[in-house]
Amino acid sequence: MPNAKRRRLSRVTATVVAVTLGGTALAACGSSDEDSEAQSGPVSLTYWTWTPGMDKVVDLWNKGPGKKDQITVTVKKQASGDTLVTKILTAHKAGKAPDLVQAEYQALPTLVSNDALADIAKNVGDAKSKFADGVWQQTTLGTDAVYAVPQDIGPMMFYYREDLFKKYGLTVPATWEQFAQTARALKKKAPDLDLTTFSANDSGLFAGLAQQAGAKWWTTSGDKWQVGINDAATKKVAEFWGGLVKEGAIDNQPMYTPAWNKALNTGKQIAWVSAVWAPGTLTTAAPDTEGKWAMAPLPQWSQSDNVTGSWGGSSTAVTTDSKHKEAAAKFAAWLNTDGDALNALAKEGGIYPASSSAQLSGAFTAPPAFFSNQPDFYNEAADIAKTTAPSAWGPNVNVAYTTFKDAFGAAAKNKSDFTVALDEMQADTVADMKKQGFEVSE
Amino acid sequence: MKTAARRKSYGVKGAPYALPSPTTTLKRARSAPYFFLVPATILFALFFALPIGYAVWLSFHKVKVSGLGLGAGARKEVWAGLENYTAAITDSELLDSALRVLGYGCIVVPVMLGLALLFALMLDAEKVRLAPFARLAIFLPYAIPGVVAALLWGFLYLPDVSPFYFVLDKLGLPQPDLLDGGPLYLALSNIAIWGGTGFNMIVIYTSLQAIPAEVYEAAKLDGATPLQIALKIKIPMVAPSLVLTFFFSIIATLQVFSEPTTLKPLTNSVSTTWSPLMKVYRDAFGTGDIYAAAAQAVIIAFVTLLLSFGFLRATNRRNKQEAAG
Numbered sequence A: 001m002p003n004a005k006r007r008r009l010s011r012v013t014a015t016v017v018a019v020t021l022g023g024t025a026l027a028a029c030g031s032s033d034e035d036s037e038a039q040s041g042p043v044s045l046t047y048w049t050w051t052p053g054m055d056k057v058v059d060l061w062n063k064g065p066g067k068k069d070q071i072t073v074t075v076k077k078q079a080s081g082d083t084l085v086t087k088i089l090t091a092h093k094a095g096k097a098p099d100l101v102q103a104e105y106q107a108l109p110t111l112v113s114n115d116a117l118a119d120i121a122k123n124v125g126d127a128k129s130k131f132a133d134g135v136w137q138q139t140t141l142g143t144d145a146v147y148a149v150p151q152d153i154g155p156m157m158f159y160y161r162e163d164l165f166k167k168y169g170l171t172v173p174a175t176w177e178q179f180a181q182t183a184r185a186l187k188k189k190a191p192d193l194d195l196t197t198f199s200a201n202d203s204g205l206f207a208g209l210a211q212q213a214g215a216k217w218w219t220t221s222g223d224k225w226q227v228g229i230n231d232a233a234t235k236k237v238a239e240f241w242g243g244l245v246k247e248g249a250i251d252n253q254p255m256y257t258p259a260w261n262k263a264l265n266t267g268k269q270i271a272w273v274s275a276v277w278a279p280g281t282l283t284t285a286a287p288d289t290e291g292k293w294a295m296a297p298l299p300q301w302s303q304s305d306n307v308t309g310s311w312g313g314s315s316t317a318v319t320t321d322s323k324h325k326e327a328a329a330k331f332a333a334w335l336n337t338d339g340d341a342l343n344a345l346a347k348e349g350g351i352y353p354a355s356s357s358a359q360l361s362g363a364f365t366a367p368p369a370f371f372s373n374q375p376d377f378y379n380e381a382a383d384i385a386k387t388t389a390p391s392a393w394g395p396n397v398n399v400a401y402t403t404f405k406d407a408f409g410a411a412a413k414n415k416s417d418f419t420v421a422l423d424e425m426q427a428d429t430v431a432d433m434k435k436q437g438f439e440v441s442e
Numbered sequence B: 001m002k003t004a005a006r007r008k009s010y011g012v013k014g015a016p017y018a019l020p021s022p023t024t025t026l027k028r029a030r031s032a033p034y035f036f037l038v039p040a041t042i043l044f045a046l047f048f049a050l051p052i053g054y055a056v057w058l059s060f061h062k063v064k065v066s067g068l069g070l071g072a073g074a075r076k077e078v079w080a081g082l083e084n085y086t087a088a089i090t091d092s093e094l095l096d097s098a099l100r101v102l103g104y105g106c107i108v109v110p111v112m113l114g115l116a117l118l119f120a121l122m123l124d125a126e127k128v129r130l131a132p133f134a135r136l137a138i139f140l141p142y143a144i145p146g147v148v149a150a151l152l153w154g155f156l157y158l159p160d161v162s163p164f165y166f167v168l169d170k171l172g173l174p175q176p177d178l179l180d181g182g183p184l185y186l187a188l189s190n191i192a193i194w195g196g197t198g199f200n201m202i203v204i205y206t207s208l209q210a211i212p213a214e215v216y217e218a219a220k221l222d223g224a225t226p227l228q229i230a231l232k233i234k235i236p237m238v239a240p241s242l243v244l245t246f247f248f249s250i251i252a253t254l255q256v257f258s259e260p261t262t263l264k265p266l267t268n269s270v271s272t273t274w275s276p277l278m279k280v281y282r283d284a285f286g287t288g289d290i291y292a293a294a295a296q297a298v299i300i301a302f303v304t305l306l307l308s309f310g311f312l313r314a315t316n317r318r319n320k321q322e323a324a325g
Helices: A003-032 A054-063 A065-069 A082-093 A105-113 A134-138 A162-167 A175-189 A203-212 A232-246 A260-266 A276-286 A325-337 A339-349 A355-360 A377-386 A397-414 A418-436 B002-009 B022-059 B083-089 B090-123 B129-141 B145-155 B164-173 B181-209 B213-221 B226-238 B241-253 B258-267 B276-286 B288-323
Strands: A043-049 A073-078 A100-104 A148-160 A218-223 A225-227 A272-274 A294-296 A309-317 B060-063 B077-079
Touching: A043 A054, A043 B090, A054 A065, A054 A073, A054 A325, A065 A218, A065 A276, A065 A325, A065 A397, A065 B258, A073 A325, A073 B022, A082 A100, A082 A105, A082 A397, A100 A105, A100 A134, A105 A134, A105 A309, A134 A148, A134 A309, A134 A339, A134 B226, A148 A203, A148 A276, A148 A325, A148 A377, A148 A418, A175 A232, A175 B129, A203 A309, A203 A397, A203 B226, A218 A276, A232 A294, A260 A276, A272 B090, A294 A377, A294 B213, A294 B258, A325 A339, A339 A355, A355 A377, A355 B213, A397 B181, A397 B276, A418 B060, B002 B226, B022 B060, B022 B288, B060 B288, B083 B090, B083 B241, B083 B288, B090 B181, B090 B226, B090 B241, B090 B276, B129 B181, B145 B181, B181 B241, B181 B258, B213 B226, B226 B241, B241 B288
Parallel strands: A043 A073, A043 A100
Antiparallel strands: A100 A309, A148 A272, A148 A294, A148 A309, A218 A225, B060 B077
16 A cells, blocks of 8 residues: 555655746746847757758867857758758648758749748848859749758759770760760660660659759749749750650669669660769769769750759758848858868768869869879869759649659650650649649740 | 455355355456547547548648738638549549559450469369479569569560560560650550569469368269369359459559659650649649548549448348349
8 A cells, every 4th residue: 555655745846847847948938039139149940951961060160169158969860852842831830840840942932922931131241152153042032032941953064974985986975966876876785785774763853854944833923923844945854864865875763772772883885964962872872983984964855955963952941930040041141151061971971062162172172082093073063053943843842743653653664755754744733833823824 | 445355365265155246247348449449439439530631621621822922921720611522533633543544444344353363273173293383483572662563564664674675675575665655554554463473372372272172072972073173163163262352353453653653754645633642643743732632532432442341241131142042
């Protein structure tokens, strides 16, 4: 009996303690709410990001400028891309989104249209001057507001096996027409090999190729959205790749599979249309081919052009749920414009910085280890980055991207007309916008 | 106080001389079950009824954007009535996914349960060598998480990296593409059968073990062969477990998600809406229409309930008829 009584008593004590703790925690939350905009006292911010090694970069802030301003940032590692967008929107619905988030450029309109991102135009100082216009424009959505600070970019390039190109007597294609001829020539000389594959499992690649061709998928006029996913430029791209798949000049299997890794590693596929981050992917996917690859500008649609698209890249944004927007914006600007921060980002996170000045300093004075045979890798990359075409993202990129995977996946599998898949992508995207109540004109 | 005092001494001196007031006991007896139910009810309400209620609530709403939809207050949640439901029912993607899963289920359920029954009967037969080892070996795949199993098999299905294809190639045999068209169903079914047979076998085997030995003895005295014992005695006597495993298998089939989702990045043949649950997942997290996804989820739950209860009722009716006849 006494034992049981004591147990009950201790449970009561535990409950009381728990309730008290909960109370203090609540009180703590309450007090941090109050000193919100006043900027007195220490501020602590949470940051959702998927960049590896970001905690080390943030340590620089916490020990340096952050310490002076009493702004402490805590990194919470997240899954990348679309998964994080969903998570941010869910957290925002509960009013509990973190202060800072990493967001891909194409996700910004979705986040802004859900009122999840704060306008930080007043708090980022002269950050604009550090970036190329085409990059900066993606964070303003064509308005006077600024919804994020660019972090990294993914200008697209053409990667090829230098040794095998020599072996089969191929020249590096300067135009897409030459690209198609190269693919056919290789098929003739070595029927088992493919120049590359058309992969339907990463919509970003196709979006980048369309962007290079001059496509503008989402634009606004007045209070109306205009959706041009099946515009002439994109149709040209779809027809080109669909034709190559249909005639069997290139492979139709998806990227990022064990089979794809093997094809790259054994030289069954000898080129890859990719972006500046490709060396990292090749290092893990095709480790035996170190030093055998070379990078060249993306093939062009006409001899006189010099333009590329982007595939990937992300920014740092401040959420509307943040109680310390000014402090958060200050950190976002530091992270993406400060020389030390960008050096650390390149070293720890392996990113290619959006800031033009950082593209040729620090980590980028030497080529990536995998491309030691191409000493001017980053000089060339910086030149290519300058030619990036403007992009035009809309509020339901996720819908367009999802439809792409299914429609183009089926078309690639059946070797059928890619423009039909493109029309499907357009129709689904417009239908979704109309369903949500957007004003749309096609 | 008087009652309490009396009750305290109740039974101590050995004589039931003072019964407590009958009304109090009755009241307590009546309220006690409710009192014991409280924790379960609270948990049920918080973690089961509330989320379901929220899903149903979501399914009757939709988002309404005004103008360009940028900035604060441009997005509102409004009443949608049955809109999401009519859209889901008329959605050919959802119907197609249901048909695909039907075809998949037609392979998985009979093959898996047939094998499970066969293995259980074999293990239950007399004089089986290495029975404990065989039992464990058949059951082991069940212990492997579905995603891991799907990845493992996915690698084996990819011609360029699979050792099977290597052997087929060396032998000069044809190498079918398992991740395309009809063979894809076999490939997916194989993963489910590989993982699920062991579990179902254990359920059937356990009920086989529960059959009293006298029954077999009587059958043997009557001259029944082991095959006759299996067909005429064992199978009818484990029928309830067969019904149970069938029931579980149908529900698992309707809810198939992780295997096709894991195989999806490996091939162009599996779309993001291959199974009904994948369609729900895509709409909720891929295209961000949580309202449509909620309506589809409610429909799937409803169909599952309907099928389950229909099946249970049918088997009950049969049992009753058999008992009566």
